[in-house]
Amino acid sequence: MATGTIILTPGSAVLPDGSASNLAPGVSRRQGTQTGKKIHYLTLDFDGAGALELAMWTFGMPQDYASGGSLRISWKLAATANAVKWQAQVGAVTAADADTIDEHAFAAAATVTTNVNTTESGRENESIITLTMDSAAAGDTITIVVFRDSADAADTATQDALLVWATFEYTTT
């Protein structure tokens, strides 16, 4: 028994179509401030001005999946106060399920509210959401949707929250 990890990057996210209730975060290419070689990386920029924006990843659940499921999010924000409420939902579809992948509704949203780093604007923050796993099993088609509803009362930051990477972590057989 160990911890399995699936790495979910901004460049591998599937973005929704921008229609009502399906707004996408921005994808930005960022450049560091180092002298000489600078870091260049992508972020998913989740709105802080009242919109609900979402991104998702779909994959086959590895055969060594035994139980559990959490989402670890690395993010940053240009402020030193207030909090971001991250939310995530899981959809798990087993072969021959009555629900097709197109029909299947996500399980209930799981959330975590994390204060931004108060020392310096832009420092990395980490949030971990314990997911509601929708009876997921090895071999299922899994979709994880991550979203931020910046109109939520618990989400007090008004700046974009920049997702740098996320990992799905689970207990292996």
Add this chain to the structure above:
Amino acid sequence: MARNFAHSADARVACSLGAIGQFGAGAGGGTTVAAILKKATDVTSGYSTIFSVGTADPNNWAFYSTFGANTKSIGIWNGIDDSVWGLNTGEGLLVSDGWAFIAASKATSASRVAVRFHRYVYNTGVWTHANANDAQTTINNGSGAGTTVYLGSHIGGGSTSFDGDIEVIGVIPANLTDQQIEAMAFSLVPWFQYQPQGLWMLDQSATAQKVRDITGQGANESTLTATSVGTSSVPVFNYGHSIHVPRRAPTVAAGVRRPRQISVGQAVMRAGVR
């Protein structure tokens, strides 16, 4: 986020020429120019230019969105003939369409051939492909490439720039089929199905970051005029990277003996060394 261009300020990203050639004369049998963009206003006077290449006005060739009293929608100027326009009135690309993918493609030819226009509106999920349908429907290959590439504007200047957000622009030296073009709206990867002459992602988080020709062929930003980082997220389109699932050694099943591990000391003892 994408890059915002203000028509009133004649916003533009000027780049070196790199490997950009004549429109229609690509080594793969033609040229396709494509962009993902979102209009802020329906420019109804002068040009609204997505891409141009040349040395001085007039351009050697250019890719337009709206021109005139919104009776022209998407067009190509090749530096020799009149412009050709397609997807015109009633089908045009408008502010109300929101984010859209548009392209123009043409086969290489020693004589005039049709230009084909392509549009995908993300809000509706509808593709439209049609040959030029204005007064002029065919053009020759372009007149040359000149010395400079302008992203979002016209070489001639004078309020000719696009008005709105542009996420990506690419020039591919092949007359791509409708099916090939349809793959390009959703991921960056299909933009390389035929090696582009130039490809520019405009998703920098600050305008101080230089816009690079990501084909590596050198059509990189040289000067910048009046652009800003957009505030409208681009739907659907992404980098097309894969999800990473680290490989792990298989666990040992119950009843299967693991190889015995022995210490160096045990090994020495077994070897009879005293």
